[in-house]
Amino acid sequence: MAAVRDKRMTLKEAVSKYVNDGDTVYYGGFQIHVPMALTHEIIRQKKKKLNIINASTDVGGLDLLVAAGCVDEMHLAWAMNWYVKAPYAIRRAFQSGQLKRFDLSNFGATSALIAGFLGIPFIPVRGNIGTDMIKHNTTDAKVVEDPFTGSKITVVRAWRADVAIIHAQKVDRLGNVVTWGTRGVTDEFGTMGTKRGVIVTAEEVIEPEEVRSDPDRTLVPYFKTLAVVHCPWGAHPSACRGYYGLDIRFSQYQGKYERSAELLPTFMKEWIYDCEDHAAYVKKYISKFGQQGLDRLKPVLGFEPKMKVDYGYHDPAVWKGVPQYTDEHIKA
Amino acid sequence: MASNFKLTELMVVRCAKEINDGEVVFAGVGLPLVVVGFAMITHAQNMILFTEGGSIRATAPPGLAITVDDPALFCNGDATFGMLATMAALQRGEVDVAFIGGAQIDKHGNINSTGVGDWSKPDSFTYFAGSGGANDMATSGKRVLAIMPQDPKKFVEKVDYLTTPGYLDGPGARKKLGMIGGGPSVVVSTMGVYKFDESTREMYLAEYFPGQTVDKVRANCSFDLNVASNVKETEPPTEQELTILRGIDPTGFYLG
Numbered sequence: 001m002a003a004v005r006d007k008r009m010t011l012k013e014a015v016s017k018y019v020n021d022g023d024t025v026y027y028g029g030f031q032i033h034v035p036m037a038l039t040h041e042i043i044r045q046k047k048k049k050l051n052i053i054n055a056s057t058d059v060g061g062l063d064l065l066v067a068a069g070c071v072d073e074m075h076l077a078w079a080m081n082w083y084v085k086a087p088y089a090i091r092r093a094f095q096s097g098q099l100k101r102f103d104l105s106n107f108g109a110t111s112a113l114i115a116g117f118l119g120i121p122f123i124p125v126r127g128n129i130g131t132d133m134i135k136h137n138t139t140d141a142k143v144v145e146d147p148f149t150g151s152k153i154t155v156v157r158a159w160r161a162d163v164a165i166i167h168a169q170k171v172d173r174l175g176n177v178v179t180w181g182t183r184g185v186t187d188e189f190g191t192m193g194t195k196r197g198v199i200v201t202a203e204e205v206i207e208p209e210e211v212r213s214d215p216d217r218t219l220v221p222y223f224k225t226l227a228v229v230h231c232p233w234g235a236h237p238s239a240c241r242g243y244y245g246l247d248i249r250f251s252q253y254q255g256k257y258e259r260s261a262e263l264l265p266t267f268m269k270e271w272i273y274d275c276e277d278h279a280a281y282v283k284k285y286i287s288k289f290g291q292q293g294l295d296r297l298k299p300v301l302g303f304e305p306k307m308k309v310d311y312g313y314h315d316p317a318v319w320k321g322v323p324q325y326t327d328e329h330i331k332a
Numbered sequence: 333m334a335s336n337f338k339l340t341e342l343m344v345v346r347c348a349k350e351i352n353d354g355e356v357v358f359a360g361v362g363l364p365l366v367v368v369g370f371a372m373i374t375h376a377q378n379m380i381l382f383t384e385g386g387s388i389r390a391t392a393p394p395g396l397a398i399t400v401d402d403p404a405l406f407c408n409g410d411a412t413f414g415m416l417a418t419m420a421a422l423q424r425g426e427v428d429v430a431f432i433g434g435a436q437i438d439k440h441g442n443i444n445s446t447g448v449g450d451w452s453k454p455d456s457f458t459y460f461a462g463s464g465g466a467n468d469m470a471t472s473g474k475r476v477l478a479i480m481p482q483d484p485k486k487f488v489e490k491v492d493y494l495t496t497p498g499y500l501d502g503p504g505a506r507k508k509l510g511m512i513g514g515g516p517s518v519v520v521s522t523m524g525v526y527k528f529d530e531s532t533r534e535m536y537l538a539e540y541f542p543g544q545t546v547d548k549v550r551a552n553c554s555f556d557l558n559v560a561s562n563v564k565e566t567e568p569p570t571e572q573e574l575t576i577l578r579g580i581d582p583t584g585f586y587l588g
Contacts (some may be wrong), residue, residue, distance in 0.1 A: 001452040028403045030383065030384075030385055030399075030400075030415075031361070031399030031400060031401050031402070032399060032401050032403070033401075035563060055415065055463075056384070056464055056465075058399065059444040076462065076464040077462050077463050077464055078461045078463065078464035079461060079462060080461040082399070082461075085462075086460065087459060087461060091447075091458055091459040093458065094454050094457065094459055095454055095455050095456075095458075096454075096455070097454055097455075101459070101496075103446060103462050103463060104463070105463045105464075105465065105466075105468045105469075105471075106384055106415065106419070106463065106464050106465035106468055107415065107419040107422070107423070107465065108468070110415050110416065110419065110465075114416070123579075125423075126422075126467040126468070126472050126511070126512065127424045127467050127469050127471040127472065128471075129471070129497075129509050129510070129511070130469060130494075130495060130497045130500055130505070130506070130509045130511070131467060131494045131495060131496070132446070132493045132494045132495065133446075133449065133463065133467070133495065136451055146447055151510045152508075152509055152510045153510060180478070180530055181406035181412055182385060182386040182387075182401060182406060182412045182413070182414045183386070183412070183413055183416075184387055185384075185386055185401055185414045185415050186414065186415050188414060189416075232469075235346070239399075239402070239403055241403045241406065242403070245403065246398060246399070246402075248398075248585070262510035283554070300394070300395070301402065303407040303408065315535075326515070
């Protein structure tokens with residue numbers, strides 16, 4: 001369990017300190033909040049033999065990670081760059097035998113993460129039964145007899161990552177991660193189920209007092225967090241709620257490189273290896289596609305909560321000196 | 333009735349009519365998101381939308397949701413729990429319509445969204461995205477609505493990889509495996525509408541789109557096509573329907 005301390009560090013420090021070759025990594029986000037800055041840094045540091053667990057992931061982040069040779073195995077339900085309608089590098093790596101893939105349904109994968117979150121070895125789930133996923137992925141799923149009714153049911157084994165990489169809207173220096181607009185989709189389970197802890201990049205680093213003023217929004221409490229990285233645009237080209245929208249044009253641009261094994265190294269050099277950090281990537285974006293490229297991603301705002309909330313509490317000191325309540329039926 | 337429309341547009345409008353007002357609809361990524369957006373502001377204003385991203389909402393999102401966890405789905409939503417809450421409702425049997433796409437479908441409504449080729453021989457296998465939530469939706473939703481472009485490579489005798497169960501190998505197969513959902517009810521393609529025979533659980537053509545014929549559909553289907561004796565032409569969309577639809581996806585991201 002990580003202590004109460006200032007966990008702020010650079011992207012480079014966070015990955016070199018907390019991602020090891022051979023780790024099982026929970027890959028955060030879904031179709032949005034994809035941890036792209038962390039993906040790029042893992043590629044720059046040439047981490048090897050990673051085993052990725054996740055439910056679904058978009059915008060080709062995982063495709064780049066696989067193309068860079070960082071990944072040996074992936075256990076998930078859906079991996080894509082939806083904006084070119086294919087996971088090209090993943091496809092090639094599976095065909096060449098470089099990548100082993102273990103497929104489940106979304107709720108199969110989510111249930112495996114929930115079992116890890118709960119600290120139990122496996123969990124039943126509807127779905128997967130009767131399909132080729134059950135036939136080909138006996139590592140993660142089996143059909144068993146329900147011990148109570150005797151009917152058939154799928155069970156999936158618990159997934160517990162060594163480390164989770166996620167992107168969030170806000171985090172404090174202690175590592176309290178704040179998100180809104182879903183409880184993380186599956187990040188709430190993937191992070192808490194980790195054996196070592198969580199690396200988080202966030203749009204903003206805020207004060208612990210701010211987090212504690214609204215703790216319902218805390219997705220990951222500080223004790224599971226290993227590293228806090230202030231990283232604006234850390235999910236680009238995927239969206240970050242309230243900060244920027246999905247960059248469809250860039251996802252398509254990246255996807256055209258993903259499609260070609262010959263061209264992809266050019267993209268990787270230009271946008272990953274030649275960028276010292278994520279700020280350099282953003283700078284490169286502006287120099288290539290202009291500030292208007294980023295401006296186009298501004299979200300439509302004006303969806304602030306209309307409901308005022310005061311957590312409040314009651315001070316039991318008011319009972320001091322107050323006599324027991326009584327009436328004619330009970331004795332004082 | 334409009335005369336100038338894309339087949340994708342008719343596919344969406346026709347598909348929306350399969351959703352009844354007040355139903356709980358679980359929509360997958362892609363065209364289903366456009367269809368539900370359309371249904372929620374036309375005839376199904378009391379529909380409830382669920383997505384894998386965790387959105388639960390009784391009103392249409394303010395803009396086109398491109399993804400199932402699109403920020404638009406969470407602006408003035410009714411509840412946003414994440415995947416757990418929406419998938420849990422599926423598993424409890426509370427979802428009326430499981431609404432999905434796919435890459436291949438066979439005559440029993442089994443769907444492949446994993447890839448083509450022989451998975452056991454990786455060098456022959458071309459991966460697509462994978463199941464996503466389609467398998468969960470089709471296993472447990474009360475009925476399944478599928479939308480996919482008509483193409484002989486997509487309407488196949490046998491799916492290369494069975495990702496998402498239809499009626500499997502025929503009547504009774506789902507029940508034997510303890511599936512709580514009723515299975516596929518309607519498939520809408522870019523050329524027509526299919527339903528399933530109650531006794532054989534095989535797909536049959538119930539409607540063909542204006543400008544199409546039964547023979548044209550047959551030429552774009554790789555399995556032996558069953559055709560309803562009362563097969564009819566689908567009504568074209570109205571100008572008003574097209575205006576609403578094009579307002580939902582003004583750049584044609586999904587409508588083309």
